Amino acid sequence: MHIQIVCIASDPVNPEVDQELGYLIADAIQVSLKEMRATSITMEVTSGIEANPTADAVIWLLGGDLDLKDVSLNEGQKNYKLLVDSLGYHNQPQSLQPLKSYYLSKYETRIGKQVTLTIPLDEGYRVYFWLVISDLALDIFDEKNNRDYKANVFLGEVTDDLRMERLLLKRDLKAYGFQIYPKRDYSYDTDELTRLQWKDLDNSCIAIHLAGGREGVDIGHESYSFQEWQEKVSETYVKQNNNRIKKFVWVPPAIRFFSDKRKFYIEKLLKNIDEHEQTYTFKTDLERFKTILHNELRAGDKGDDYEEIDEFYKKKVYIMSDVADTESATGLGQRLSTMGFGVLSLGTGQGAKMMRRQHQRHLQICNSTIVFVDKAPEEWIIAKLQDNLRASGLGRKEPLNIKAVVTANYSTATRLTKLLDENPLYHSVGVFTNDDVMISDDLLSFLSSLSE
Numbered sequence: 015m016h017i018q019i020v021c022i023a024s025d026p027v028n029p030e031v032d033q034e035l036g037y038l039i040a041d042a043i044q045v046s047l048k049e050m051r052a053t054s055i056t057m058e059v060t061s062g063i064e065a066n067p068t069a070d071a072v073i074w075l076l077g078g079d080l081d082l083k084d085v086s087l088n089e090g091q092k093n094y095k096l097l098v099d100s101l102g103y104h105n106q107p108q109s110l111q112p113l114k115s116y117y118l119s120k121y122e123t124r125i126g127k128q129v130t131l132t133i134p135l136d137e138g139y140r141v142y143f144w145l146v147i148s149d150l151a152l153d154i155f156d157e158k159n160n161r162d163y164k165a166n167v168f169l170g171e172v173t174d175d176l177r178m179e180r181l182l183l184k185r186d187l188k189a190y191g192f193q194i195y196p197k198r199d200y201s202y203d204t205d206e207l208t209r210l211q212w213k214d215l216d217n218s219c220i221a222i223h224l225a226g227g228r229e230g231v232d233i234g235h236e237s238y239s240f241q242e243w244q245e246k247v248s249e250t251y252v253k254q255n256n257n258r259i260k261k262f263v264w265v266p267p268a269i270r271f272f273s274d275k276r277k278f279y280i281e282k283l284l285k286n287i288d289e290h291e292q293t294y295t296f297k298t299d300l301e302r303f304k305t306i307l308h309n310e311l312r313a314g315d316k317g318d319d320y321e322e323i324d325e326f327y328k329k330k331v332y333i334m335s336d337v338a339d340t341e342s343a344t345g346l347g348q349r350l351s352t353m354g355f356g357v358l359s360l361g362t363g364q365g366a367k368m369m370r371r372q373h374q375r376h377l378q379i380c381n382s383t384i385v386f387v388d389k390a391p392e393e394w395i396i397a398k399l400q401d402n403l404r405a406s407g408l409g410r411k412e413p414l415n416i417k418a419v420v421t422a423n424y425s426t427a428t429r430l431t432k433l434l435d436e437n438p439l440y441h442s443v444g445v446f447t448n449d450d451v452m453i454s455d456d457l458l459s460f461l462s463s464l465s466e
Contacts, residue, residue: 017154018073050155067091071091072087073095077098092154093110095115114199117177167193168220223263227277262296331358332358360372417443
């Protein structure tokens with residue numbers, strides 16, 4: 015597969031800056047595709063506005079304030095659009111406007127400013143960068159291989175503070191075998207937007223929106239932003255089609271409002287009033303929302319047919335962590351996710367009975383478990399390893415043979431290695447030390463058998 019990255023220079027005086035970003039992205043895409051077992055990958059990075067007609071896929075890298083009316087697209091090629099900055103629809107070359115956007119920038123609520131791709135790669139930005147690149151690489155891989163999906167899900171566009179959450183949710187839904195709509199960017203014209211979205215909703219089994227504290231893209235409407243108009247269209251569709259599909263909206267549990275207008279909009283969402291009467295709104299953590307969606311999407315299935323799980327889902331890793339270690343384990347999960355593994359974890363705030371049921375479900379369908387240890391007591395560790403041993407009694411199709419313990423420091427790893435070596439039941443358990451920056455090659459090698 016030959017992939018070309020065309021860097022449309024935002025700074026015509028120094029086009030080499032954009033090209034350097036292009037080479038960084040090319041290397042990352044190649045790594046992501048190899049994780050998916052793609053073969054014969056060649057990358058090409060160029061500057062200008064011309065695409066190589068022999069390339070299988072072309073990625074147009076756009077950044078800065080462009081003063082460019084159009085580019086030429088070659089018929090028969092797959093084209094993708096990667097934005098360094100939040101470049102508006104009408105500020106993009108006309109032929110590229112309908113292409114689905116992949117955003118390298120996001121609003122970082124913690125520091126109160128936009129972050130995007132720079133060289134050297136900022137450490138705090140690294141996880142988001144790999145999420146974007148792996149998302150793009152997975153879409154290229156799936157289109158190249160004509161992947162079959164069991165159903166379509168409409169996942170609305172989000173404000174710039176929720177781009178990471180949308181990526182994580184999109185990845186999770188694709189792991190379960192769902193195609194994600196929209197597959198193109200919508201115009202800011204509300205009539206055209208409505209027409210295109212209505213068509214996508216006709217082909218979807220559910221509509222999902224994420225609502226944060228930031229204002230959406232201004233489309234010149236006195237009452238609604240771009241993202242809010244999409245929510246309005248979904249609501250109208252549900253009403254006019256007699257609830258053929260449901261509309262779900264997720265609101266993060268901790269939200270910082272950009273304006274009083276936005277706060278008022280979210281309050282109406284949470285109360286399901288006015289234009290949100292047919293909306294199911296959830297203000298909870300993202301993992302809990304994923305569980306709610308999975309239950310809804312499984313409602314029409316005929317039982318739990320695990321043979322229907324797709325190839326990507328067969329690489330699921332279930333990370334178990336004590337309550338005291340939840341935050342520490344999150345970083346490991348995010349890094350594994352960027353490397354092609356689907357990550358399962360327990361949602362919080364759902365009651366002991368629901369958590370136990372979710373725990374058993376994860377043990378049924380995962381292909382490996384990681385017991386993450388930082389502050390967890392030894393009794394908790396042994397209890398979780400015993401759950402691994404009992405997993406075959408929960409309806410698994412095959413034994414759970416691949417297990418790992420990941421610790422926060424070397425002294426804990428040494429102690430647990432000695433403890434597990436003394437018990438023949440745990441000789442197949444690998445013990446590894448977590449690294450705050452990278453995942454050890456030993457752990458990746460240990461988990462690589464998931465995709466054999």
